[in-house]
Amino acid sequence: MNLLSAQNLSHSFEYKLFSNVSLDLYEKESIAIMGMSGSGKSTLLHLLSTLLKPDEGTVTILGKDISGMKTKESALLKRNKLGLVFQSHYLFKGFSAYENLEVSEILSGQKIDDSLLQKLDIKECIHQKVTQLSGGQQQRVSIARVLTKKPTIIFADEPTGNLDSKTAQEVMKLFFEYCEEHQAGMILVTHDNHLANMCDKVFELQNRELKRIK
Numbered sequence: 001m002n003l004l005s006a007q008n009l010s011h012s013f014e015y016k017l018f019s020n021v022s023l024d025l026y027e028k029e030s031i032a033i034m035g036m037s038g039s040g041k042s043t044l045l046h047l048l049s050t051l052l053k054p055d056e057g058t059v060t061i062l063g064k065d066i067s068g069m070k071t072k073e074s075a076l077l078k079r080n081k082l083g084l085v086f087q088s089h090y091l092f093k094g095f096s097a098y099e100n101l102e103v104s105e106i107l108s109g110q111k112i113d114d115s116l117l118q119k120l121d122i123k124e125c126i127h128q129k130v131t132q133l134s135g136g137q138q139q140r141v142s143i144a145r146v147l148t149k150k151p152t153i154i155f156a157d158e159p160t161g162n163l164d165s166k167t168a169q170e171v172m173k174l175f176f177e178y179c180e181e182h183q184a185g186m187i188l189v190t191h192d193n194h195l196a197n198m199c200d201k202v203f204e205l206q207n208r209e210l211k212r213i214k
């Protein structure tokens, strides 16, 4: 099943970032997007995940063109179906790690999965305040928070940027297992060739175009 289809997207800020970007994501599939810093990877992820409107082109998620959606409909889609793991963690700083997961639990009606905490190795620190956690622990808590709500599409912007390579591999494995088990898909932005190659398809933003390299 097609989860997401992007057709001929273009976007500019002060200058043209890219044009004619098209891609399709199917269930149980993972896509990596690579490219130099400033090439527009995060912007593209924002266009694909309802956070930003493209200058041109269309994004269809689960069969619906998102440009035609009312604010409420797209907010519900984002809350219930999309999982966003971004470069900054956006955890609630005054709360403990566990309380952050509880927010996700309440909003989505899904239960916190104990085995997820185990796999992410955050069981020991789960009751500490977010501000007392290391950058890598915060990153893993934000991944747990996103997976707790059982999204159909995961958008991850350098989700393992603060992790050592062994932990990064384990976290990636968890994402792949999640997609397989839940018929979900993932679009991953990464600078890491090895992690990118673990995905089914690899694209690179280069000279204002999105080129398929795997």
Ligand SMILES: Nc1ncnc2c1ncn2[C@@H]1O[C@H](COP(=O)(O)OP(=O)(O)OP(=O)(O)O)[C@@H](O)[C@H]1O
Pocket (backbone or CB within 6 Å): 013, 014, 017, 035, 036, 037, 038, 039, 040, 041, 042, 043, 044
């Ligand atoms: N909201 C914005 N307003 C104006 N310019 C922006 C905005 N967001 C991004 N840009 C510009 O667009 C360009 C691409 O930014 P983007 O964050 O998409 O790059 P990136 O490929 O994700 O880079 P990195 O690998 O460093 O994260 C940059 O030059 C950035 O300054």
Ligand SMILES: [Mg+2]
Pocket (backbone or CB within 6 Å): 041, 042, 043, 087, 157
């Ligand atoms: Mg970026």
